[in-house]
Each structure stands twice: as structure tokens, then as C-alpha cells.
Amino acid sequence: MSNRKLWTSALCILHRRLYSSPRFSAGFHLNLESTSVFSCSPYHAGKSIVSGSCKGGFMANFKFSVRGFCSEPVVGSVDKCWNCGTLAMSKPFLACESCKSVQPVDPSIDYFQIFGLEKEYDVKVDNLESKYKDWQKKLHPDLVHSKSEKEREYAAEQSARVIDAYYTLSKPLSRATYMLKLEGVHVDEEKTISEPDFLAEIMEVREAVEEAEDSQALNQIQHQMQGKLESWFKSFANAFKNQEYEAAVTSIQRMTYYERVKEEILKKM
Amino acid sequence: MLRLGCKRFLGFSNQRNQTLPQTLLRLYHERVVDHYNNPRNVGSFDKNDPTVGTGLVGAPACGDVMKLQIKVDEETGKIVDACFKTFGCGSAIASSSVATEWVKGKQMEEVLTIKNTEIAKHLSLPPVKLHCSMLAEDAIKAAVKDYEAKRAKLGANGEAAPVEKVADA
Numbered sequence: 335m336s337n338r339k340l341w342t343s344a345l346c347i348l349h350r351r352l353y354s355s356p357r358f359s360a361g362f363h364l365n366l367e368s369t370s371v372f373s374c375s376p377y378h379a380g381k382s383i384v385s386g387s388c389k390g391g392f393m394a395n396f397k398f399s400v401r402g403f404c405s406e407p408v409v410g411s412v413d414k415c416w417n418c419g420t421l422a423m424s425k426p427f428l429a430c431e432s433c434k435s436v437q438p439v440d441p442s443i444d445y446f447q448i449f450g451l452e453k454e455y456d457v458k459v460d461n462l463e464s465k466y467k468d469w470q471k472k473l474h475p476d477l478v479h480s481k482s483e484k485e486r487e488y489a490a491e492q493s494a495r496v497i498d499a500y501y502t503l504s505k506p507l508s509r510a511t512y513m514l515k516l517e518g519v520h521v522d523e524e525k526t527i528s529e530p531d532f533l534a535e536i537m538e539v540r541e542a543v544e545e546a547e548d549s550q551a552l553n554q555i556q557h558q559m560q561g562k563l564e565s566w567f568k569s570f571a572n573a574f575k576n577q578e579y580e581a582a583v584t585s586i587q588r589m590t591y592y593e594r595v596k597e598e599i600l601k602k603m
Numbered sequence: 604m605l606r607l608g609c610k611r612f613l614g615f616s617n618q619r620n621q622t623l624p625q626t627l628l629r630l631y632h633e634r635v636v637d638h639y640n641n642p643r644n645v646g647s648f649d650k651n652d653p654t655v656g657t658g659l660v661g662a663p664a665c666g667d668v669m670k671l672q673i674k675v676d677e678e679t680g681k682i683v684d685a686c687f688k689t690f691g692c693g694s695a696i697a698s699s700s701v702a703t704e705w706v707k708g709k710q711m712e713e714v715l716t717i718k719n720t721e722i723a724k725h726l727s728l729p730p731v732k733l734h735c736s737m738l739a740e741d742a743i744k745a746a747v748k749d750y751e752a753k754r755a756k757l758g759a760n761g762e763a764a765p766v767e768k769v770a771d772a
Contacts, residue, residue: 526660526662526734533668534659536661536668537688537690590663593666594665594666595666
């Protein structure tokens with residue numbers, strides 16, 4: 335127990351020194367009151383260590399819950415249920431396995447962790463829906479309507495967060511924007527862009543959609559747009575992996591336009 | 604379809620306007636609806652015409668794209684005609700329509716002082732639609748910039764040509 339505490343505090347100090355830049359602060363949450371901290375073996379079993387998620391070489395050497403330390407460097411407390419005091423058995427800790435009580439939202443658990451996914455763009459989103467439903471079976475406010483006000487509040491917030499996570503991750507564009515947000519990169523949506531060639535292309539496509547006479551023509555354009563989107567998805571995934579955030583932002587802007595064309599086509603059909 | 608929806612919405616809201624204060628309902632201002640139903644200056648000029656400046660801008664947030672073109676009298680530097688083509692929401696369309704109306708008959712330096720806040724005020728745009736008026740302001744600036752760039756290029760070519768002629772002769 336004391337060894338663990340020593341490790342925790344040592345890593346905490348080192349962490350704070352190294353990761354004080356705003357770029358990393360978005361993903362890291364220094365909250366001494368947080369009840370969710372991950373320390374040793376119980377949490378690391380079965381979970382692959384994503385040393386890539388913590389930038390900085392030294393963290394990669396520590397084989398236990400690297401991701402946990404990067405996100406929640408808290409001194410002393412461990413994950414345990416506010417209701418029955420049972421220690422958390424698995425991550426993410428949204429509801430107690432023992433007494434089924436819904437836990438308060440821990441904002442440092444990101445959406446990928448909620449669904450047990452790696453923080454990569456090309457994640458498989460096929461079984462997102464079933465995981466989402468599984469969570470709602472445990473967190474939905476309807477299940478706690480006879481419980482205390484505190485728990486009802488927790489349930490409302492947790493299930494809302496899971497819903498948000500599900501919708502954000504299931505759509506490629508919002509997933510991309512979210513991933514950049516986790517890195518502290520904000521996509522400035524207010525600034526106008528003036529890329530003449532690209533905008534001219536979009537103009538032409540939008541005009542084609544307006545003038546399209548039948549659903550066959552529309553489907554063809556839809557198909558083209560999907561093709562463009564797929565290539566920009568790849569472009570984003572690459573840029574993100576290589577931490578080329580400007581290129582990533584450009585990819586997102588392009589994607590926005592193609593998605594918009596798709597929406598207009600759907601409206602017309 | 605949007606137009607029908609707009610008309611229907613306006614028809615419905617006109618009834619309610621008698622009983623509820625306007626601020627409670629999130630409507631398009633009547634000027635915006637006017638520009639939408641009676642668009643002024645929609646169209647295209649020839650991009651390659653030396654007297655035409657083309658501004659093409661986009662808003663990444665909503666995927667809107669706006670094209671604003673000006674026709675300039677070379678001698679006086681006055682904008683004699685303007686047209687626009689916008690793919691976007693009603694506010695974006697109205698903003699660009701207003702922009703084309705306002706630039707006509709003005710000097711190029713003058714139109715550069717048109718601010719998005721003036722357009723937004725004229726159309727009573729809600730805060731969430733302010734970026735549409737910003738888009739229109741940027742479109743005007745882009746059109747003027749394009750025209751001046753064209754002129755500079757032509758001017759450079761024009762100066763080169765007589766030299767060549769002299770050399771040939």
C-alpha cells in the first residue's frame with residue numbers, strides 16, 4: 335500500500351513537471367478530489383498499454399497503467415463506489431459492479447475509454463451500438479427513479495455523457511474533431527476560408543445537385559462525395575498519427591464541405 | 604421546398620404575431636425573408652472578363668460557400684454592377700444579396716469599409732448567424748482583391764508589350 339503511494343506521488347511530481355504545457359492539459363486532469371485513479375495491477379490486467387497516448391519517452395518505460403497515470407494523476411485515493419465502498423473491478427468505472435450504483439461523471443475518462451476503444455481514427459464502430467445499449471442498461475435514469483436524488487443526478491449525467499460519446503464517435507467527422515480536441519487543437523469554425531480551387535469545385539458540385547433531374551444523377555454525385563470523403567478520412571488519420579495538426583484541421587474542413595453536399599442531396603431525394 | 608417551408612412558417616407566425624411578442628419566436632427577420640423570396644442580383648459574370656472581380660469564400664462551420672462578383676468601371680474605379688451566388692442558409696443568402704446591393708455605385712475603396720456588423724444590423728441577424736454577415740464582408744474584400752490582382756497582372760503585361768513592340772520595330 336505504501337509502496338503504491340510512493341510511486342503515485344513520485345510519478346505525480348514528474349508528471350506535473352513534464353506535462354505543464356497547455357497542449358497536454360486538455361487530456362489530463364489534475365484533480366486531487368477525484369475518486370477515480372488507477373494505480374496498479376487490478377486495472378492493468380487485460381488492458382493493452384497505450385504508451386503512445388502519453389507523449390514523452392519516459393512514460394513508455396512504465397508498464398503499469400500508463401494511460402491511467404497520464405489522465406488521472408491523483409495522490410492517494412482509488413476508484414471505489416460512493417455507495418458501498420467496493421473497489422472498482424474494471425475500467426471505465428461508470429457504475430459499481432457490486433451494488434449497481436451509478437457513479438459520478440469523471441470528465442477525464444474520454445469517449446474512447448467509455449467504449450473501450452483505442453484512440454485511433456480507424457476504430458471499428460460496428461459494435462458501438464451494442465456497447466452503447468449495454469451501458470444504458472446500467473446507467474439510464476429510468477432505472478434509478480426510486481433512488482436518491484444524488485444517484486438520479488449521477489445517472490442523468492452519466493447516461494447523457496455516454497449518449498454524447500456514442501454520437502460523437504459513430505460519425506467520422508465528429509470523431510475527427512473530438513480527437514483533435516483531446517489533443518488541445520481547436521478547429522476555428524468562425525474564420526472564413528478562401529481556397530479558390532476547392533471552393534470552385536464545391537460550387538460546381540452544389541450547382542450540379544441543384545440541377546440534377548433524377549435520383550440517378552443524385553446518387554452518382556452522392557457516390558462521388560463518399561469517395562472524396564473516404565480519401566479525406568485517410569488523410570486525417572495519417573496527419574493525426576504524424577501529429578501534423580494543421581493538415582488534420584484542413585482535412586476536417588474539407589470533410590465538412592463534402593458532408594454538407596451529402597446532406598443537401600439527401601434533402602433533395 | 605425550403606421556400607414553401609419558409610412561406611408556411613411565415614404564414615403561421617404571422618397569426619401568432621398578433622398575440623405573442625416577436626422576441627419570443629425565433630423567426631427570420633422580414634428583410635431576410637424578402638431577400639430569400641425576391642433575390643436581387645443572383646447570377647454570374649464571366650470570370651475571365653478583365654473588368655470583373657470574383658470573391659469566393661467559405662465558412663468551415665456550416666459548409667457554406669459564397670461567390671460575389673463585381674464589375675468595375677476601369678476609368679473611374681466605380682463598381683457598376685454586382686452579382687452573387689450563395690449556397691447556404693437564408694441568412695447567408697440574404698447577407699450576400701444585401702452586399703451586392705450595397706456595393707453597386709460605390710468606389711472600390713469605399714466598399715472595403717462595409718462591415719459585417721452593418722449587414723447584420725440591417726437584417727437583424729441573431730448572434731448565431733453573425734458569421735454569415737462576416738462571410739459577406741470577406742466576399743466583398745475578396746472580390747476587390749481579385750480585381751486588383753487582375754489589374755496588376757494586366758498592367759504588368761501591358762507595360763511589357765509596348766517594349767517588345769519597340770524592340771521588334
